[in-house]
Amino acid sequence: MIFYTVKTEVRREIVIKKSKFIATIFSISSLDEAQKKLNEIKMEFRDATHCPYSLRIGYERIIERFSDDGEPPRSSGLPILQELKKTNVTNILLVVTRYFGGIKLGLGGLNRAYRESAMLVLDTAKKVRSLPLVRFDLSLDRVYSGKIRNILEHFNARIIQENYGDKAEYSVKIEKERKKGFLEALKTVTRGKIRIREVPSED
Template sequence: MAKRSLLCLNIMGKEYCTIKQRARHEVVIQKSRFVGDAFYVTSEDEALERLQNVKAEFPDATHHCYAYIVGQEGLIQRFNDDGEPGGTAGMPILQVIQNRGLKNVLVVVTRYFGGIKLGANGLVRAYSRTAAEVLDRAGTKRMVLSPRGIICLDYAYIGQVEYFLRQKGVHVTQAEYTDKVTLQVVVPVGWDEFCGMLREMCGGNVEFREMTPVFHSWE
């Protein structure tokens, strides 16, 4: 995990690491039940909506503590102890996310009090552990800022072009089949390089339109 975390921190605005999938993990400590939820989110509004969904699912819980980091630049970072002693819940969750170099992530830890007080140190350990274990379950993926655009070609070339796209690992996000074939793609190489290879393959009989790059996982 240490190597992955160090690698994820080296983003320089062109890539970042986040979770692979939505995850839930439960821990019982001294009769208190801690339910951890991890979400991929792309905005603060989405993070707050996910939080409200968790609260609605567990309306009788004692606490819903959380932390999230949103954005690639000018990061938004928030945490909340939701009634636990200050610094014992939200901040430990946030620190687990930070230490792994993750972004666009929300972690909510829901607690049902079991009747035994854990003390400040015990609470920090419990919330940190739950956050770490639910993130382990969610996994990690790298999102890379990747070229995106549209290609338009005649049906005569579609067979070899589709084979080429599969071989190169190009991600086709949209396809339209009218008088010509129009494909919207995200590519793992430079846009000019990609266009050059296709242009040569199709003898110049292909049209291109570059679009705004997007973050995409190539794992």
């Protein structure tokens, strides 16, 4: 199955019976990052009535989470999750912030409102193919750091962490399907003088 994610953060707003629904979608790579984004939303909309959300992370073993955040059970987080699954997206956090407008929507009305909010932001967001990533920890002589940086750029590697002490050390993620060429390039430019450790996937 081909999965997709969003290229950038997107936000859309609708009003239903005087209640305002603000849907925000993010690309994420971990539960920690999802929690950080959720905290930021709750801080930005600290006076909101509710902030239900749903997320999906991974590929072979997809992690799915949702929360109604005080709304009636399964009235908000679940319909958001169902829309994520319909569009085959992963590594996604979708939060719908609600400002209560004084008119109760009922369970069915809430379900439709949150579903519509999720659909709107998903339809608007530019989607890109989401490929499985593999993580490597690299350690090498600093003399090779310039060449290594060129390789990281060529393979569109995501640098998670880098340190320069006695050795140049990098923690990076690359697309899994490019793993073989990436490792060969690293060994070639360093003449084999590099320590490579593949970090076990959480997926």
